Amino acid sequence: MLKFTNTFRDGIGFDTVLVVMALGYLVVFSAYPLAYNLLMSFQSVDLFTLTSFDRPFVGLDNYREVLSRPETAMIFWNTVKFVGLSVLAQLCVGFALALFFQLDFPAATWLRGLFLAGWIMPALVVGAVWSWVLAGDFGVLNHMLRQIGVIRENIFWLSDPDVALYSVIIANIWLGVPFNMILLSVGLAGIPKDVYEAASMDGAGRVQQFFTITLPMMRAQLGAVISLGVIFTLQQFDLFAALTQGGPSNASNVFQYWSWQLAFQNYEIGLGSVVSVLMIGFVIAVAFIYVRSTRYEQES
Amino acid sequence: MTCQISLDRINKYYGAYHALRDVSLQIDQGQFVALVGPSGCGKSTLLRTIAGLEGITDGTITIAGEDVTHLAPRARDLAMVFQSYALYPHMTVRRNLTYSMRLKRRTRAEIDHAVTEITRITGLEGLLERYPRELSGGQRQRVAMGRAIIRDPKAFLFDEPLSNLDAALRVHMRAEIRKLHNRLGATSVYVTHDQIEAMTMADHVVVLRAGRVEQQGAPLDLYDRPVNRFVAGFIGSPAMNFIPATVTPDGGHVSLELPGQPVLRFGGRRPAGEAVMVGLRPEHLQTGPSPDAANRLTLPVAMIERTGAQSYVVCDTVPEVMVSAPVRVEDTDEIVLGIDPAQLHLFAPDEAGLRLDI
Ligand SMILES: Nc1ncnc2c1ncn2[C@@H]1O[C@H](COP(=O)(O)OP(=O)(O)OP(=O)(O)O)[C@@H](O)[C@H]1O
Ligand SMILES: [Mg+2]
Numbered sequence: 001m002l003k004f005t006n007t008f009r010d011g012i013g014f015d016t017v018l019v020v021m022a023l024g025y026l027v028v029f030s031a032y033p034l035a036y037n038l039l040m041s042f043q044s045v046d047l048f049t050l051t052s053f054d055r056p057f058v059g060l061d062n063y064r065e066v067l068s069r070p071e072t073a074m075i076f077w078n079t080v081k082f083v084g085l086s087v088l089a090q091l092c093v094g095f096a097l098a099l100f101f102q103l104d105f106p107a108a109t110w111l112r113g114l115f116l117a118g119w120i121m122p123a124l125v126v127g128a129v130w131s132w133v134l135a136g137d138f139g140v141l142n143h144m145l146r147q148i149g150v151i152r153e154n155i156f157w158l159s160d161p162d163v164a165l166y167s168v169i170i171a172n173i174w175l176g177v178p179f180n181m182i183l184l185s186v187g188l189a190g191i192p193k194d195v196y197e198a199a200s201m202d203g204a205g206r207v208q209q210f211f212t213i214t215l216p217m218m219r220a221q222l223g224a225v226i227s228l229g230v231i232f233t234l235q236q237f238d239l240f241a242a243l244t245q246g247g248p249s250n251a252s253n254v255f256q257y258w259s260w261q262l263a264f265q266n267y268e269i270g271l272g273s274v275v276s277v278l279m280i281g282f283v284i285a286v287a288f289i290y291v292r293s294t295r296y297e298q299e300s
Numbered sequence: 301m302t303c304q305i306s307l308d309r310i311n312k313y314y315g316a317y318h319a320l321r322d323v324s325l326q327i328d329q330g331q332f333v334a335l336v337g338p339s340g341c342g343k344s345t346l347l348r349t350i351a352g353l354e355g356i357t358d359g360t361i362t363i364a365g366e367d368v369t370h371l372a373p374r375a376r377d378l379a380m381v382f383q384s385y386a387l388y389p390h391m392t393v394r395r396n397l398t399y400s401m402r403l404k405r406r407t408r409a410e411i412d413h414a415v416t417e418i419t420r421i422t423g424l425e426g427l428l429e430r431y432p433r434e435l436s437g438g439q440r441q442r443v444a445m446g447r448a449i450i451r452d453p454k455a456f457l458f459d460e461p462l463s464n465l466d467a468a469l470r471v472h473m474r475a476e477i478r479k480l481h482n483r484l485g486a487t488s489v490y491v492t493h494d495q496i497e498a499m500t501m502a503d504h505v506v507v508l509r510a511g512r513v514e515q516q517g518a519p520l521d522l523y524d525r526p527v528n529r530f531v532a533g534f535i536g537s538p539a540m541n542f543i544p545a546t547v548t549p550d551g552g553h554v555s556l557e558l559p560g561q562p563v564l565r566f567g568g569r570r571p572a573g574e575a576v577m578v579g580l581r582p583e584h585l586q587t588g589p590s591p592d593a594a595n596r597l598t599l600p601v602a603m604i605e606r607t608g609a610q611s612y613v614v615c616d617t618v619p620e621v622m623v624s625a626p627v628r629v630e631d632t633d634e635i636v637l638g639i640d641p642a643q644l645h646l647f648a649p650d651e652a653g654l655r656l657d658i
Contacts, residue, residue: 194386197353202400202451203374212399216390 034280041273050269062270071250071258078165079254082172082236087229089173094180094225099214101181102188112185119178127242130171134158134243161251164244168252171239176232180225187221188214227290231283255279303362304329304487305350305455310359312342312349312511319345320356321511327455327489327504332481334502335491336534342511343491347457350489352376364454379448380457383464385440387432393443394428400451414450421480422446438469445480455487462497474501495535499523507531529653532579532645538612540579541621544649547574554578554646558617562597567641568658576656579645582612582624586638595639604629 041062043055066072101112118126133140136156145151157167191214199209215222237256240246246253246261253261255275263272305327312320319342327333335343348354350361352373361369368376388396395402397418401411419425422442432440441461448456461477462470478501481488492498498505499519506516507530515527519535526532532540545554547570553563556578570576585597602616606628613623613635623637646656 192384192386194382194384195388197373198380198382198386198388198447199399200353200373201351201378201380202447203403204399205374208403212403213388219390 037273037280038277040270041277043270045269045273047267047269058270062274066271066274071253074250075253075255075258078250078252079234079256081165082169082254083230083233085166085169086172086176086233086236087226089169090176090180090229091222091225093173094177095184097177097181098184098188101185112181115181116178118175119182123175123236123238124242126171126175127239130167130174130239131158131243134167134171158244159248161248164248164252168239168243171243172233172236175236175239176229179232180229183225183228184218184221187218191217223292224290227286230286231290234279234283302329303327304331304364305489306360306362307350308360308362310346310349310361311357312345312354313357319511320349323359323508323511323513325506325513325516327487329487330485331504332478332488332490332502333504333506334498335489335506335508336493336495336498337508337514338534339493341508343493343508344459345511346508347380347459347489347491351378351380351457377451377454378457379451379453379455380459381444381448381461383460385432385444385461385464387440387443387447389432392429392431393424393435396432396443397424397428397446397450399447418446418450421449437464437466438473441465441473445477449480449484453486455489456481458488458490460491460493462492463494470497477501496537499535505535507534525655526579526645527655529577529579529647532647532655536581536583538582538622538624540581540645541585541619542647543578543580543619543621545576545578547572547576549573556597558597558599558621560598564595564597564639564644565641566644566646566658570646570656570658575649577647577649577653579647580621580639581643582622583626584640584643585621585623585625586640587613587623587625587627587629587635588638593638595641597637597639598634599637601632601635604631 039053040055042057042059044058044061045055049055097115101108132138134157136142136154136159139154139157141157142151142154145155155163157163195213195217196209199213204212234256237260240252240254240257244252246257250258256279259272259275259279261272262268262275303326305325307323307325310320310323311318323346325333335346337343345354349356352368352371352375356369359369360367363376363378388399391399394415397415398411401414415428419428422445424439424442424446427435427439427443432443435443441464444461458477462473465473474497477490490498490501499522502519504516505519505522507514507522509530515522515531522531522535526535529542533542544557546557547553548555548563549572551569551572552567553565554576555561555563564578566578599615599617599621601613602620603614605612605614609626611625611627611629613625613629615621615623615635623635629635646658647653648656
């Protein structure tokens with residue numbers, strides 16, 4: 001018995017079990033759903049055939065259908081705007097805050113802790129809070145803007161088609177800033193102080209130090225933060241569910257929410273799969289860039 | 301000689317901790333000054349206040365006649381070589397060297413010319429396109445030096461630049477830095493905790509303890525006439541032996557508190573019966589064939605260490621007496637030591653341990 005345990009632990013047995021467990025997990029919870037999703041995007045699926053593989057193949061019909069829908073272009077551009085603006089603003093605000101907290105001032109640690117609030121709250125709760133803030137008639141934001149005299153009439157942040165998307169973007173920026181700040185803070189802390197001192201002896205002012213030392217030395221972190229930011233933003237679902245449900249009339253709809261609507265509200269499951277397949281392709285491309293940027297980091 | 305760097309009663313506090321106390325220092329144009337002292341005495345702090353990397357609480361710093369006390373580092377025109385080298389990790393050697401020139405927007409031709417010159421001086425040929433992580437410790441050290449030299453600054457500041465190198469390379473670089481100094485004729489301030497480095501490289505040595513200047517002067521003056529027991533013990537290797545003693549009634553001899561109460565002449569006069577601390581350098585205890593017959597010590601031997609050129613004899617006494625002899629000492633139970641009265645130092649036995657005139 002003891003001999004068996006030993007061979008099991010020291011020999012190849014234990015390793016095999018570990019590998020099989022990890023692989024099994026990946027196959028069951030990642031690979032299978034992905035493959036299943038890909039399969040469904042080429043089939044005609046309805047609620048009754050959802051659980052069987054035996055469904056009529058329709059080739060690229062689902063893809064043609066999705067691309068020819070009148071709302072597709074709008075939702076595509078909404079997604080681009082949502083991801084682009086969110087990531088850009090999260091990065092700028094997060095970087096600015098990270099630089100700010102680099103300065104040694106009293107209560108810096110405390111304040112930084114406060115900024116994590118957004119990170120530890122479930123996105124659905126954040127959505128609920130923001131829906132109060134942004135509410136048209138009783139919202140905090142409208143109240144404040146009226147008080148300081150910026151606006152006279154209430155703005156209907158969540159139901160005005162011109163601003164609904166931007167409202168979600170603002171909430172999403174708030175949600176993503178802490179993550180950016182923490183990751184960039186770690187990067188900033190990794191730059192040795194004496195390198196800055198050497199630069200200041202060499203004649204570089206603060207601004208020159210930022211552009212010649214800080215930015216180039218943060219390349220890997222910036223790459224990681226941007227790619228992860230794009231991936232997280234493409235996953236952002238809860239805020240849409242809590243704030244606008246993609247409305248009014250798709251004015252604030254994006255692919256990830258639309259895919260869910262198609263599949264689980266309209267039961268056009270094949271079409272929903274198509275949208276998610278397209279998104280998977282895009283995320284894989286971004287993930288590739290991310291892996292490349294972290295590989296650069298390991299080399300240096 | 302014009303005074304290049306002048307410090308006038310510098311005081312520096314880190315919170316409540318008094319890191320520099322009334323430090324005053326005059327450094328002449330072209331001088332090589334070493335700051336030495338035990339760990340934590342404030343050497344780096346002093347150097348960094350000169351550089352402007354640390355503010356000071358009180359006092360004035362003047363560089364080339366200009367009051368720079370409140371100027372930023374980049375306005376002082378000094379170059380610093382850091383202990384860690386602090387090379388820019390994301391820049392090649394060439395870009396590290398030319399960083400300051402590029403900030404000043406110097407022309408391509410000027411930069412290329414300077415790089416050629418500096419690579420020749422520092423021997424960095426063929427390494428220009430490497431990154432710092434691809435260099436050995438000694439090569440990084442050279443890049444750090446080159447980055448300072450290319451600036452042609454008012455003065456060079458070095459903070460223990462050799463402490464990360466192995467012993468052989470350290471001796472080599474020591475000579476090289478000194479040669480470079482002679483050639484450039486620039487003013488240099490050099491921090492080290494290694495008194496040998498200070499003695500061999502500097503024209504002027506400043507000994508610091510707990511933020512205070514204990515003594516400054518030419519290296520051999522510090523060796524010959526240390527002002528107190530601390531400097532006496534710090535300068536010289538192995539360290540000076542200190543033996544408690546009492547001045548004899550005739551006022552010209554001391555009776556050592558060693559077995560047998562040996563009496564030594566010190567070639568001067570002190571009040572009879574005064575308690576003193578006798579300082580004897582290990583290398584001044586002569587083991588040769590005919591030591592001075594009048595001034596002799598016979599001590600039991602605990603151990604003999606031979607390095608080839610030198611023999612170190614540790615005597616079995618309290619306090620322990622160390623002898624450094626330039627000959628091979630045979631195994632023996634007792635050693636006879638001759639002492640030149642001119643090489644015998646007397647210090648007060650109290651905490652301050654000031655030198656007593658003889
Ligand atoms: N930023 C700081 N805050 C508080 N105390 C400091 C700070 N920097 C240095 N000190 C203290 O000031 C004293 C002098 O430090 P310094 O670095 O100048 O020593 P040093 O002589 O260079 O020692 P070493 O040979 O170990 O480098 C030390 O006691 C140190 O603890
Ligand atoms: Mg130091």
